[in-house]
Amino acid sequence: MKVVVCIKQVPDTKGGVSFNPDGTLNRAAMLAIMNPDDKAGLEAALRLKDQYGAEVTVLTMGLPKATDVLREALAMGADKAVLVTDRVLGGADTWATSTTIAGALRNLEYDLVITGRQAIDGDTAQVGPQIAEHLGLPVISYAQDIKIDGDKVIVERLYDDRYHVLEAKMPCLITALAELNEPRYMTPGGIFDAFQAEITTWGRADLKDVEDGNLGLNGSPTKIAKASDKVRKGAGEKVVPDSPEDAVAYIIGKLDEKHVI
Amino acid sequence: MDFTLSKEHDMVRTLFKDFAENEVKPLAQEIDEQHRFPRETVDKMAKYGFMGIPVPKEYGGQGADTLAYAMCVEELSKVCGTTGVIVSAHTSLCIDPILTFGTEEQKQKYVVPLAKGEKLGAFGLTEPGAGTDAQGQQTKAVLDGDEWVLNGSKCFITNGKEADVYVIFAVTGKVEKRGRIMKEISAFIVEKGTPGFTFGTKENKMGICASSTYELIFTDCRIPKENLLGAQGKGFNIAMHTLDGGRIGIASQALGLAEGALETTINYVKERKQFGKAIGAFQNTQFQLADMATKVEAAKMLVYKAARKKDEYKKDPKVSYSVEAAMAKLYAAEVAMEVTTKCVQLHGGYGYIKEYDVERMMRDAKITEIYEGTSEVQRMVISAALLK
Ligand SMILES: Cc1cc2nc3c(=O)[nH]c(=O)nc-3n(C[C@H](O)[C@H](O)[C@H](O)COP(=O)(O)OP(=O)(O)OC[C@H]3O[C@@H](n4cnc5c(N)ncnc54)[C@H](O)[C@@H]3O)c2cc1C
Ligand SMILES: Cc1cc2nc3c(=O)[nH]c(=O)nc-3n(C[C@H](O)[C@H](O)[C@H](O)COP(=O)(O)OP(=O)(O)OC[C@H]3O[C@@H](n4cnc5c(N)ncnc54)[C@H](O)[C@@H]3O)c2cc1C
Numbered sequence: 001m002k003v004v005v006c007i008k009q010v011p012d013t014k015g016g017v018s019f020n021p022d023g024t025l026n027r028a029a030m031l032a033i034m035n036p037d038d039k040a041g042l043e044a045a046l047r048l049k050d051q052y053g054a055e056v057t058v059l060t061m062g063l064p065k066a067t068d069v070l071r072e073a074l075a076m077g078a079d080k081a082v083l084v085t086d087r088v089l090g091g092a093d094t095w096a097t098s099t100t101i102a103g104a105l106r107n108l109e110y111d112l113v114i115t116g117r118q119a120i121d122g123d124t125a126q127v128g129p130q131i132a133e134h135l136g137l138p139v140i141s142y143a144q145d146i147k148i149d150g151d152k153v154i155v156e157r158l159y160d161d162r163y164h165v166l167e168a169k170m171p172c173l174i175t176a177l178a179e180l181n182e183p184r185y186m187t188p189g190g191i192f193d194a195f196q197a198e199i200t201t202w203g204r205a206d207l208k209d210v211e212d213g214n215l216g217l218n219g220s221p222t223k224i225a226k227a228s229d230k231v232r233k234g235a236g237e238k239v240v241p242d243s244p245e246d247a248v249a250y251i252i253g254k255l256d257e258k259h260v261i
Numbered sequence: 262m263d264f265t266l267s268k269e270h271d272m273v274r275t276l277f278k279d280f281a282e283n284e285v286k287p288l289a290q291e292i293d294e295q296h297r298f299p300r301e302t303v304d305k306m307a308k309y310g311f312m313g314i315p316v317p318k319e320y321g322g323q324g325a326d327t328l329a330y331a332m333c334v335e336e337l338s339k340v341c342g343t344t345g346v347i348v349s350a351h352t353s354l355c356i357d358p359i360l361t362f363g364t365e366e367q368k369q370k371y372v373v374p375l376a377k378g379e380k381l382g383a384f385g386l387t388e389p390g391a392g393t394d395a396q397g398q399q400t401k402a403v404l405d406g407d408e409w410v411l412n413g414s415k416c417f418i419t420n421g422k423e424a425d426v427y428v429i430f431a432v433t434g435k436v437e438k439r440g441r442i443m444k445e446i447s448a449f450i451v452e453k454g455t456p457g458f459t460f461g462t463k464e465n466k467m468g469i470c471a472s473s474t475y476e477l478i479f480t481d482c483r484i485p486k487e488n489l490l491g492a493q494g495k496g497f498n499i500a501m502h503t504l505d506g507g508r509i510g511i512a513s514q515a516l517g518l519a520e521g522a523l524e525t526t527i528n529y530v531k532e533r534k535q536f537g538k539a540i541g542a543f544q545n546t547q548f549q550l551a552d553m554a555t556k557v558e559a560a561k562m563l564v565y566k567a568a569r570k571k572d573e574y575k576k577d578p579k580v581s582y583s584v585e586a587a588m589a590k591l592y593a594a595e596v597a598m599e600v601t602t603k604c605v606q607l608h609g610g611y612g613y614i615k616e617y618d619v620e621r622m623m624r625d626a627k628i629t630e631i632y633e634g635t636s637e638v639q640r641m642v643i644s645a646a647l648l649k
Binding site: 191 | 268269272273276279280310311314318322323324325329333
């Protein structure tokens with residue numbers, strides 16, 4: 001069984017988000033980490049490796065610096081790593097990102113493709129389903145549990161208040177939730193090996209069956225026109241209502257005014 | 262000369278830090294108060310290969326270097342001094358001598374499960390009458406047919422009772438050296454559960470309270486002949502060589518304790534307000550922090566240098582790291598004691614209360630000046646090399 005996990009290197013939003021004076025993200029100032037949903041997806045794949053001897057390949061599209069997350073994945077136990085990097089791929093929206101990743105995946109053998117539900121920087125949750133569409137694969141999103149039964153996967157798909165159990169024949173694509181599992185740590189030896197390991201690097205020429213018009217900034221139907229920081233919260237307001245009823249009414253009114261409820 | 266860490270070492274540091282924060286820190290206070298050995302943490306560390314970091318892969322280890330191992334003990338000790346010494350005694354004092362002096366059979370039988378963390382190791386040299394003067398051993402080993410028969414006792418043994426494999430030193434005869442009659446000391450591997458091998462007093466300690474420190478008792482304890490470690494009579498050399506490496510481990514523990522206390526204190530003085538401002542705004546606080554940070558950095562350079570020197574030795578046995586290890590342990594231990602004491606002071610009354618980590622760090626720091634050779638012994642090693 002072969003599993004490919006798509007992982008994205010994202011800024012660590014836990015450490016605070018930093019902006020350049022022009023309003024764009026100051027990525028250089030932020031620590032880069034493996035996107036949390038993707039890490040859970042990788043852990044799920046590694047458990048399939050522990051259980052069924054699956055071969056796990058990790059794939060990322062990004063700057064050469066993104067090899068850091070690939071090495072981290074190798075140090076956790078992934079078998080192979082692929083970096084897709086090329087100047088012409090920069091500035092991609094979800095469409096161009098997914099065509100690129102699909103183009104790379106056409107070179108690989110897989111029974112399962114796992115992506116995260118969403119990346120904590122772009123936050124669109126679109127790349128996974130779009131890859132499935134390009135490759136003509138069934139997709140099961142929001143996986144909170146994955147089991148294998150012969151040539152089928154059985155997945156619990158999470159909703160707000162319930163989950164569905166879905167079954168699909170492989171090959172298929174699953175998008176994973178961070179809640180899926182508790183990812184394992186790397187091992188010290190795994191880290192040293194990961195820095196010796198060969199990382200396959202592909203550029204534009206290695207993408208299969210993709211047109212230039214669907215890649216990078218030029219191939220992106222959407223363009224980011226403006227990015228700005230959220231308006232900062234002002235100082236708190238102290239009110240002294242006459243009764244508990246007044247207090248409740250006041251708070252509900254405020255929440256309603258701010259469209260919280 | 263290169264003072265930047267390699268990418269590998271940066272990444273291992275992140276690993277140890279995450280593990281220490283998530284798995285070790287939440288238990289540190291509880292196990293200290295209960296004087297309880299953190300078996301669950303040892304099991305987790307075993308799973309992720311922390312119990313055999315500098316051991317070659319063919320012997321069940323991670324195949325990483327001494328610097329990575331030192332960083333592991335350092336990061337663990339930042340949040341829990343006990344967890345740091347469990348790893349250090351196991352790796353430096355038990356695995357290392359078997360790996361260095363053992364036969365192929367001994368390495369397969371003992372190093373492999375120890376490095377995988379399936380078994381825990383300990384080192385028994387000290388006796389009530391033989392501390393700094395390690396030559397004053399009383400424990401005897403006599404060859405009887407195919408077995409060595411051990412009689413005597415050891416005191417203050419780290420990982421005692423919890424460990425499965427013990428490297429033990431005993432007198433096997435007398436030798437004449439430069440006209441003087443001296444004890445001939447040999448090293449042995451003894452397994453827990455061997456008839457005649459029992460445990461005595463459990464020490465009730467000031468610090469590293471969750472580390473298990475026991476007396477070992479040998480009464481007609483028979484071990485197979487092939488459990489002699491190294492050549493007969495070479496025990497003293499084996500002990501001294503082992504302690505050179507162990508000192509890098511304890512130096513890393515001391516470094517971690519100092520760093521942990523300093524980090525905690527920096528956060529505290531930014532929050533705590535007196536006279537209308539954070540106590541970090543007072544120049545006395547600032548200068549104390551500056552002095553401490555400078556000493557911690559100096560200690561770190563000595564510790565990493567000693568670790569690097571040991572890695573060089575692995576490639577070229579002519580390299581000696583004994584003086585570097587002694588300097589690193591001496592300095593890091595004294596810095597740990599000074600820094601943790603000052604950090605308690607900067608916490609004021611709260612620093613004296615057990616809920617705040619710094620009082621535990623101060624208690625833990627003291628032992629680093631005593632075990633694996635007191636600070637006085639380190640000064641003897643260093644000055645002997647200077648005056649050679
Ligand atoms: C502030 C901002 C606004 C943006 N606005 C838009 C917009 O309006 N429209 C638009 O189309 N794009 C937008 N993007 C764009 C951006 O191009 C996305 O970051 C990128 O296309 C991937 O989408 P995502 O990060 O939302 O990933 P998601 O779709 O949230 O990611 C889902 C999963 O896909 C996989 N994946 C995603 N990217 C990669 C990768 N590079 N390599 C490997 N696997 C990957 C991972 O497994 C991930 O968990 C915006 C980005 C920013 C920073
Ligand atoms: C918690 C703990 C864990 C330990 N773990 C282990 C272990 O795992 N294995 C093991 O074998 N041992 C272990 N020890 C023993 C430890 O290594 C010894 O306690 C230490 O070496 C000092 O020996 P001592 O206690 O007999 O002190 P002593 O040798 O009696 O020393 C007392 C004082 O005299 C000084 N002194 C002694 N001789 C001289 C001299 N010639 N010149 C100047 N000053 C001198 C010493 O520096 C010290 O200050 C442990 C001890 C403790 C407390």
